[in-house]
Amino acid sequence: MSSPVARGDQGTFGLDRRTELREFLRSRRARLRPEDMGLPSHGRRRVPGLRREELAQLAGVSYAYYARLEQGYGETMSAEVLDAVARALRLTEEECDHLVRLAQPERQSATRAAPSPQRLRPAVQHLLDALGVPAYVVDRRMDLLGWNRLAAAVFGDWAQLPPEERNVARLIFLSPEARDRFADPGRTALVVAGVLRTNAGKSPGDAHFSSLIEELSQRSEEFRRLWAHHEVGCGTVGDIIRMRHPLVGEFDLVHEPMALPGGAPMRLATYHAEPGSRSDEALRMLARWEMEPQH
Structure with a gap:
């Protein structure tokens, strides 16, 4: 190969x-x-x-x-x-x-890669903070540009990571702690590899993107195997993802991604639970826990 x-x-x-x-x-x-x-x-x-x-x-x-x-x-x-x-x-x-x-x-030819790293407009961060569901913003390279407190409660405290490690693909393929938050990390890895493959084709001449692919290829056998399959895709709108959390156990979230208009290509990823479900109650518990003063 x-x-x-x-x-x-x-x-x-x-x-x-x-x-x-x-x-x-x-x-x-x-x-x-x-x-x-x-x-x-x-x-x-x-x-x-x-x-x-x-x-x-x-x-x-x-x-x-x-x-x-x-x-x-x-x-x-x-x-x-x-x-x-x-x-x-x-x-x-x-x-x-x-x-x-x-x-x-x-x-x-009209598609060009935006310079990396990118910065999130303050107004978008304000939007994230105002949302009552876990949400974050990524660029084509899947760098995490911004998130809200509920996303940190669900997926992990990304603020504790060095900036260069705040990348969805790096977390899924290289961080056991991040993978443990997903009940089916293999399925999540497959989706992430497909998104990365698709976005790579939209990012001509982006050496920053290539360096990520090279790092993942060198450090993750799973990534090498999935990358060799040449699957492409951006995930499915309305995908149900089963999460695993040390405080509330397993619960389901519905993934709703959307493109942000203007400037460099970015995507807003939001997650919500079915109203009235056990998953909805788990998410509410995490929200209440996140709002409590931390000692």
Whole structure:
């Protein structure tokens, strides 16, 4: 397996764009079975999934044309060809966007990475403080830019961490204490890796982003494994996340993320419990505990 952070063609986001494109397409082919696509399987296969020629047939393009795309040369491909390949691979909308960013970064030329580290506007912090649910703001790199007291009560006291360690991905993959707050940390890690992969494609030339990927790759076997799967996604609106807290035990929170308008790309992540539920009572208990004077 190639290194997640390469030093070659760094035209998109500090990772090797052509390697990323090649491995992404291969990973999408590998998850498709010929019989599911109406193709004969021809017995035992050396590698799982569709062969290149089968994918080219399904997409309606020549084998040589598709092979060139999978070699990382997507600049000369038409939008129609990329769309046909995406349909043949049964890509999701997020995966289609990721394919375009890797194959033809010039079509995404209006998207540029914001300088890191970023700062939160005071008005946004005031909004966080006024919310009655756990909430925080992250940038594309998943750096924690701001949060409220209830988020600290649920997820951990991020204020006690050095600024360079206040990053959701670093916490999930490198901090046992942070992982312990999630009842299913493996599922959380999968979502975080997908978000990071998606955001990497939106952050061309961001060396700060690449350094995070390199650090996680060197220090976390779990991250290396998930990163090699090339899954993309930003999580699902309304996802239910089961938390584990030393004071109130396990409870469920509904995740509602939203983009913040203006300036550098940032996302507000809010979490709420179903009204009247046991989880709602657990959250209220944490809120009351957070408001009590600490001795």
